[in-house]
Amino acid sequence: VVVSKAAMIVNQLSKKEASRRALMQSPQIVAAVVRTMQSTSDLDTARCTTSILHNLSHHREGLLSIFKSGGIPALVRMLSSPVESVLFYAITTLHNLLLYQEGAKMAVRLADGLQKMVPLLNKNNPKFLAITTDCLQLLAYGNQESKLIILANGGPQALVQIMRSYNYEKLLWTTSRVLKVLSVCPSNKPAIVEAGGMQALGKHLTSSSPRLVQNCLWTLRNLSDVATKQEGLDGVLKILVNQLSSDDVNVLTCATGTLSNLTCNNSKNKTLVTQSNGVEALIHTILRAGDKEDITEPAVCALRHLTSRHPEAEMAQNSVRLNYGIPAIVKLLNQPNQWPLVKATIGLIRNLALCPANHAPLQEAAVIPRLVQLLVKAHQDAQRHVAAGTQQPYTDGVKMEEIVEGCTGALHILARDPMNRMEIFRLNTIPLFVQLLYSPVENIQRVAAGVLCELAQDKEAADAIDAEGASAPLMELLHSRNEGTATYAAAVLFRISEDKNPDYRKRVSVELTNSLFKHDPAAWEAVSI
16 A cells, blocks of 8 residues: 555656656666566556556656666566556656667566567557557567568558558558568568558558558568469559559659569569559659669669560550550660660560561661670670689679570561561671570570561571581481470571572481471381381
């Protein structure tokens, strides 16, 4: 009873400025309050003592005295209290300590504060939840172990549930901040996505609170690379396409990055974005972005995805041309653009070339000389390392062999057009393509054989291929495990041999038959007879 009365008196004193100052300056009293708080079984005493610490925590001096008196482990213990007011005082005091007291974060972690805080996310008082989520953000930011503890205690599911259930802006903002911090953690990402995080965050993209929208956008972008198989994102995708008209660099960076990831290997998403005028919006974004590669690279990647392997891919390929995108896209091949952007652009150009109507505008934009120039440069760089016996380095995360493969693959598709074939041939590319047949990289062999296959349709080019000594490597490639490579090699050899003497043609014919039937001995026997 005495302790209870004393606690009530000190609580009254802590509410007045002058007496509060005196209390803060008395370590013995603060220590006694902390001791009483954690040893009492009386609910009123618990409420009074947490209230005292809460009142002291509004001053730096008070925070220091609580910290020095071992107040943090004691307050963490109070987070198990069944009394709402005790919980509120305890979490608010801890929040003030985390914000302003040096060493508090470490002390809360050591006292297993996170394990106590995460279950509190199931409470239903929005103001209490806003403070609790802010504590989680302060503890998780820059601390991997804390992120994993939040995960182990079911944090992602509870946080997503809050985003789904409430409309109190401050709570949504603090919760989205925690999710943003967790969204860069490889272990938390799939848990947030599986809990329906993409859909819950997408719900707030049209909020009138710019800070909430910004957090949701960044979090969506961070999560999007593990969300490519998620259903129910149609609304999010449409909003992201609309966001591309923003003038805010952060909004554009997030919207393009998320669209790029969500359209990767997902036919349904590609079709939806294409049908939602995504191609037009992405081209306008590229035109407005100038030299901001954080925007142009994901925008180009998204266009590359939209122009390939889905029912509306052809519509997307045409749409790029109809929205005057081709000259701007070809311009991105110019250095000093970074290699990741150049690589993505080469892939997009290859896809655009699949549409015959794009050949003339691509040629007018002088894409062929630029691709050949890049191919020669990348090949020389790659060869230099082969000659020196050094490991092929990555330049900004891109290997030069990837550029060689990309350029050759794009030229292969462009060479389907007779005018383009002529231009590629005139640029004296055949010696290089023949050299690439010897590449140790299977995909480079395939695209090199592919482009030679197109060029060999013209007699002059076929003769040049033959004169370059292509027959030997092509004969080898007939036995390639890659069916595409073997087929291209066979076609080139066939075209080269058309006006050769009968002996040569017979040798090629035997070699072709031999290789084409190698997987079917019975068929080979039948032909031999």
